[in-house]
Amino acid sequence: MQKQKTYLDSFPDNNGYFGKFGGSFIPPELEKPFLQINEAYNKLSKDFNFLNELKSIRKHYQGRPTPIYFAKNLSSKVNGNIYLKREDLNHTGAHKLNHCMAEALLAKYLGKKKLIAETGAGQHGVALATAAAYFGLECEIHMGEVDIKKEYPNVTRMQILGAKIVPATHGLKTLKEAVDSAFEAYLKDTENSLFAIGSVVGPHPFPKMVRDFQSVIGFEAKEQFFEMTGKLPDMVTACVGGGSNAMGIFSAFIDESVKLYAVEPSGKGDKIGEHSASLTYGEEGVMHGFNSIMLRDEQGNPAPVHSIGSGIDYPSIGPEHAYLHSIGRTKIGLCSDKEAVEAFYNLSRLEGIIPALESAHAVAFAMKYAKEHSNEAILVSLSGRGDKDIDFMVENYPID
Template sequence: MSEEKKEDAHLDNSSALATSLPHPDGFFGADKTYGGAFVPPPLEPIMKNVAEEYEKAKIDPQFLADLANLRKTYIGRPSPIYHCQNLSKKLGGAQIYLKREDLNHTGSHKINHCLGEALLARQMGKTKLIAETGAGQHGVALATAAALMQMECEIHMGEIDIKKEWPNVRRMQILGAKVVPATHGGKSLKEAVDSAFQAYMGDPEHMLFAIGSTVGPHPFPMMVRDFQAIVGFEAKEQFQEIAGPGKAPDILLACVGGGCNSLGLFTAFLDDPNVKLIGVEPAGHGLDKGEGHHSATLTLGKPAVLHGMKCYTLLNSQGDPASVHSCASGLDYPGVGPEHSFLKDAARVQYETATDEEVIDAFFELSRSEGIIPALESAHALAYAMKIAKDMPEDKKLLVNMSGRGDKDLDYVCDLHGDQYGIGKEGIFAGPTKHSK
């Protein structure tokens, strides 16, 4: 196969689009425990129509060609793999590599599925895109795709997250999107999803709810995963150029909130038993602190129905979705994608956690060791990679999905943790710290 044809193959991503999971009814696993489409009766035909149109689109040569072209010329794919030589040397163990999704247009992996969803919406004759967002990266990416397709866009975002991620709010507004605050309950990602679903119910004929992760009713967990799987298929090919034919990373690591960046990296490697897969959830202030102090859904949750799907869910004593916390707004969610729930029970993916303190430390460590400022979401995976790498042989290779860049998190991190890392109240260097040279 020529180099040009090889490139076209992974841009087309046909292997991911042909994956056998989930079952036609949207459930994952032989016993169909997770997934499905638990929606009000008026939405049942709408979801069925989206599923049918997506099944047509993913085998439509023109749709695939349009998507491949935008991946190459608009997103800037393929994203590179970078070897963190300074960080690896400092840790003194395994070699840490990054899949640089932070270099994509809009600064994260979210643009991968947003362009796919926007193309599908256009093909279906929709005139408006509506969605939720946590950290704002999905909102920015969807607003970007809507501008490109010349469609209306409405983004629902928790009031707390609006204040925390204000630069992304401005980006959405500049791109022409309407940002709607979710002011009820915890005022974060769950409430943003609730708010967006309610608005979508008002006019599903003319809108597409472009869900921002591998969550929600079928077909969205499947569809978002398929669009994101380009990350892993690229990485599989790229790593052979780094390590040799047939070689793969020893361990893949990615953060898990809803779960799209992790499934984006993991999907291409699911059938390779020699590659260990680790998803990293937010331990927040600590798992022992109880409700409202973490977002470790797969670690401490139970199966329940949430936002149109059955998945692991953090529940309070009344059996309702629990209050959650993470320093990363994009992971601040009491549920998780149904495929992750299935992969946990199947023991194919190992799920671990990182505390806010470990995440902030990883945020500064990568920034000052490699000149790469990570998103707080991505820093969860990096934090766990740093923890295990130092005790592993130097010939082992860890690949972390650097799912987003940290521009959006700068004010939040510096305001709350700047003093500890030598950043004064006014942004002036305050003297030597444990990270100073």
């Protein structure tokens, strides 16, 4: 009897589409290098030596598997059952290294000499600079001028690791502009460089490739949670900007009867420029080489966005998230700046875990959800730690 194909085996299709979302909308000069990346990934994803090397790196260098932790004190506060998948304990302090080490390994197999990338909160930049140092590659990180000031501890880390920081000084000077800048730099040297996209966004094959590299989160969590509790969680939740940590943890549960909530940043209001909630307020459109749901201004251009979390203030979302939401497989959770700040301090003081502000969005939503679903087991992707945010927090949201 032929084995039934899983969701992950079925999506995306050969052209990189999840339903009508995804694809590759790129200038002609990028078609060849992106085809080369796709062909290399299709080959290496089945290559024993590549997979074995990646497995060894994850175990002996990254410190995987990361644990699941039952947040007893936080759960008691809301009369719920909240568990955390501790990606903050992954080397460099976030989930980003899961795909960065893999992308750098791919670059090595392709004979590339340089990694180019964008970063928002700096976690992807730190992770890629780490991977570049490990493999002896050059590294160039593009970062919005606003985020450079806000997340300066991560800028320092990237510089110590040997990365060149390129400020994005146009537009709002945040994540979208950093992506624009990185794309322009990559166009100038596709022969020697790999554009290591930092989320499940961009032209095919990056939404699939980054999802696959991040799926280690979900498959570890599924096994660990069952071993710990004897069942699967009732609900799994994660913050989304582009959505890499969310697709990572969702991957293992899509074919299961588990509720999946993608938590968007509702920022400080529902007007354009006050939030980054693409699925909630957006519409279909193409940006940065892929078709998805995006926030637009009155002229139809990418809208200005806002979030207290620099890693999730992006005016679109990964195409797979758009597809899963369109078919009803995932639901949207919302978290405001204020709620994220409260969750940041709650988790810090109740559990001794300082979360990234991005991750605090998922924690805040889990706390709200738990108050209304006290019997459900909730698994949160704690995508990163908050070292990068502590100066910003004490300056702008002083401790009581």
